[in-house]
Amino acid sequence: MLVFIAQNYAEVSREAARMVAGAIRRRPDLRLGLASGSTQVGMYQELVRMHREEALDFSRVVTFNLDEYVGLPAEHPQSFHSFMFRNFFDHVNIPKKQIHIPEGTLRGNFDETCAHYEEAIRRAGGIDLQILGIGKDGHIGFNEPASSLASRMRVKTLTRRTIQDNRAGFASGEEMPRAAITMGIGTILEARRILLLGAGARKARAVALAVEGPVTASVTASALQLHRDATILVDRDAAANLRHKEYYQSALAMTRKLTPGRLW
Numbered sequence: 001m002l003v004f005i006a007q008n009y010a011e012v013s014r015e016a017a018r019m020v021a022g023a024i025r026r027r028p029d030l031r032l033g034l035a036s037g038s039t040q041v042g043m044y045q046e047l048v049r050m051h052r053e054e055a056l057d058f059s060r061v062v063t064f065n066l067d068e069y070v071g072l073p074a075e076h077p078q079s080f081h082s083f084m085f086r087n088f089f090d091h092v093n094i095p096k097k098q099i100h101i102p103e104g105t106l107r108g109n110f111d112e113t114c115a116h117y118e119e120a121i122r123r124a125g126g127i128d129l130q131i132l133g134i135g136k137d138g139h140i141g142f143n144e145p146a147s148s149l150a151s152r153m154r155v156k157t158l159t160r161r162t163i164q165d166n167r168a169g170f171a172s173g174e175e176m177p178r179a180a181i182t183m184g185i186g187t188i189l190e191a192r193r194i195l196l197l198g199a200g201a202r203k204a205r206a207v208a209l210a211v212e213g214p215v216t217a218s219v220t221a222s223a224l225q226l227h228r229d230a231t232i233l234v235d236r237d238a239a240a241n242l243r244h245k246e247y248y249q250s251a252l253a254m255t256r257k258l259t260p261g262r263l264w
């Protein structure tokens, strides 16, 4: 894993966007895996700016989102569908037919929906670059503790903590979704490259467990230790509990010098 410690959230967002843009310029039909969380908002804003001011072209990019709440119609303001259009898709030139977001409302037919989604990823040739955030308990996608490290796309029950963490934005008194449809850890690990973003002190514990803890289904982000091309891009607050910060910084400087392609 390459651990990139940025000064602050703005630098995390800029670096992430620079890496995504580099991947698109190298491969205009990039198959891009996307995540919806407040952490990604700055990266999306920067990508939109690059589209407007630097002619970054998304017309051939194919996207696959990680997850969606079960039971929320796509047009609900807190659905990941709405989040993605509001923050990104409405402002760039990705044709709608190239956008894939799991469907959370097909009651009773989830197994089929999940199988189709995995099949669409396979037909597209697999995901070239998967963007991830990290939950406070160390989950990626909605792979809550005890998710199999070999899991595929499926419905997951959310923990009470995740439900509380994600409450912001839902009206007070409004029933929160209790389950989500999510790519599995096995699905995520098949992406050719992975870029996980983390920002803020509230993520420090999860980031340290993911990077330096044992590989365990209790902290599903730790499965990224098994991936051969994962970059962990965090700000100083989210990196606070890492034991080997200095080493990561010198390893990054060496990577820049010897194998800059590794950083896009």
Ligand code: GLP
Binding pocket: 035, 036, 037, 038, 039, 040, 066, 067, 132, 133, 134, 135, 136, 140, 141, 142, 162, 166
């Ligand atoms: C949800 C999403 C994750 C995301 C996490 C953190 O659980 N399923 O993909 O990483 O929230 O979100 P935030 O970036 O808002 O802290």
